[in-house]
Amino acid sequence: ARSLDKLYNFADCSGLHLIFALNALRRNPNNSWNSSNALSLLKYSASKKYNISWELGNEPNNYRTLIGRSVNGSQLGKDYIQLRSLLQLIRTYSRANLYGPNIGRPRKNVITLLEGLMPFAAGRLALWLPDVVNTYTPGKKIWLEGVGTTSAGGMNNLSDSYAAGFLWLNTLGLLASQGIDVVVRHSFLDHGHNHLVDQNFNPLPDYWLSLLYKRLIGPKVLAIHVAGLQRKPRPGRVIRDKLRIYAHCTSYHNHNYVRGSITLYIINLHRSRKKIKLAGTLRDKIVHQYLLQPYGKDGLHSKLVQLNGQPLAMVDDGTLPELKPRPLRAGRTLVIPPLTMSFYVVKNVNALACRYR
Numbered sequence: 206a207r208s209l210d211k212l213y214n215f216a217d218c219s220g221l222h223l224i225f226a227l228n229a230l231r232r233n234p235n236n237s238w239n240s241s242n243a244l245s246l247l248k249y250s251a252s253k254k255y256n257i258s259w260e261l262g263n264e265p266n267n268y269r270t271l272i273g274r275s276v277n278g279s280q281l282g283k284d285y286i287q288l289r290s291l292l293q294l295i296r297t298y299s300r301a302n303l304y305g306p307n308i309g310r311p312r313k314n315v316i317t318l319l320e321g322l323m324p325f326a327a328g329r330l331a332l333w334l335p336d337v338v339n340t341y342t343p344g345k346k347i348w349l350e351g352v353g354t355t356s357a358g359g360m361n362n363l364s365d366s367y368a369a370g371f372l373w374l375n376t377l378g379l380l381a382s383q384g385i386d387v388v389v390r391h392s393f394l395d396h397g398h399n400h401l402v403d404q405n406f407n408p409l410p411d412y413w414l415s416l417l418y419k420r421l422i423g424p425k426v427l428a429i430h431v432a433g434l435q436r437k438p439r440p441g442r443v444i445r446d447k448l449r450i451y452a453h454c455t456s457y458h459n460h461n462y463v464r465g466s467i468t469l470y471i472i473n474l475h476r477s478r479k480k481i482k483l484a485g486t487l488r489d490k491i492v493h494q495y496l497l498q499p500y501g502k503d504g505l506h507s508k509l510v511q512l513n514g515q516p517l518a519m520v521d522d523g524t525l526p527e528l529k530p531r532p533l534r535a536g537r538t539l540v541i542p543p544l545t546m547s548f549y550v551v552k553n554v555n556a557l558a559c560r561y562r
């Protein structure tokens with residue numbers, strides 16, 4: 206109870222909504238879920254009027270490795286139905302959101318698991334894997350959880366450095382273009398080396414990157430057409446190899462930019478700078494540059510970053526610094542420094558696709 210209180214208070218004070226994963230490893234002899242412990246927790250939580258959404262289990266596709274006993278898709282589907290009935294019995298949670306299954310490492314057994322589960326997945330489950338989901342429950346939201354630089358807790362001196370951002374930003378871009386609606390980062394604090402803040406709660410490079418992403422990038426993905434490359438990229442996808450460009454509508458929540466603006470984000474893995482000329486309707490627009498580079502002597506290994514040449518740091522314990530863009534005059538060629546990540550808001554494009562939700 207005390208742990209739940211602490212967790213809930215942390216989320217509540219931070220303005221976050223908590224999704225709590227109940228333990229699915231409590232099993233009866235016939236392998237069905239033993240929900241008695243979950244029920245105690247739900248009752249306690251309801252007595253405190255905690256507004257929580259629920260999930261059942263963590264990476265059920267790995268149970269064979271974890272407990273030497275696997276839970277197949279149809280069993281998990283039945284367990285979810287059992288959980289839904291439990292929630293319905295408790296007034297506070299009768300309409301609570303239910304998420305899952307939370308699946309790590311997409312391998313063949315995951316498809317088998319999901320195919321077993323899908324027939325049970327009515328109601329408000331958020332599911333995974335575009336193909337399977339679209340076959341069984343078209344239109345259902347797909348979330349990807351447990352995403353970090355590496356699944357096994359990351360690597361010392363790498364996962365918390367500027368260098369880790371390349372993979373993280375590319376993952377966000379790729380997943381968005383494949384129709385994943387939400388990516389949940391693993392983790393915020395104190396797990397392996399993948400955390401977003403250090404022991405003193407100071408943001409690490411991936412935090413700043415994620416913050417810029419949230420401020421500048423809306424959910425709608427746009428196709429990219431690039432002239433002057435030897436190999437033709439697939440529209441809307443990564444330009445293969447070392448220069449990767451993604452485009453989205455600018456976030457509607459960002460009130461510095463009117464609707465219809467576009468944000469490009471660019472990963473340059475070349476050891477040389479690259480020049481990009483915006484064409485067509487993008488050509489004569491003012492562009493706001495947000496260039497993230499490592500700060501200090503450690504180079505790509507640095508845990509500090511600078512935005513347009515200014516080191517980023519908290520103003521005080523509760524205040525993020527202003528993320529100041531560098532305006533580029535209309536028509537200017539974008540110059541992308543070597544080994545960097547950057548965002549470019551093309552202002553006032555009035556793009557039809559970005560004017561409406």
Ligand SMILES: *[C@@H]1O[C@H](CO)[C@@H](O)[C@H](O)[C@H]1NC(C)=O
Pocket residue numbers: 233234239240241242
């Ligand atoms: C379920 O687990 C509880 C302990 O958490 C135990 O008391 C109960 O007997 C179990 N139920 C079954 C059917 O095994």
Ligand SMILES: *[C@@H]1O[C@H](CO)[C@@H](O)[C@H](O)[C@H]1NC(C)=O
Pocket residue numbers: 233234235236237
């Ligand atoms: C499995 O065991 C539980 C607890 O003993 C029981 O409530 C449930 O009906 C059993 N399920 C099946 C399918 O036999």
Ligand SMILES: *[C@@H]1O[C@H](CO)[C@@H](O)[C@H](O)[C@H]1NC(C)=O
Pocket residue numbers: 222256257
């Ligand atoms: C609970 O939280 C969700 C998500 O933030 C919100 O949509 C809902 O209105 C809240 N419910 C209550 C009863 O406050």
Ligand SMILES: *[C@@H]1O[C@H](CO)[C@@H](O)[C@H](O)[C@H]1NC(C)=O
Pocket residue numbers: 235236237277278279280321
């Ligand atoms: C799934 O697991 C349950 C419980 O262990 C078992 O009764 C059922 O036959 C299994 N279903 C399939 C399709 O393997």
Ligand SMILES: *[C@@H]1O[C@H](CO)[C@@H](O)[C@H](O)[C@H]1NC(C)=O
Pocket residue numbers: 361362
């Ligand atoms: C990580 O970096 C610190 C300081 O740069 C160094 O002292 C430490 O040995 C490094 N650890 C590993 C595992 O490379």
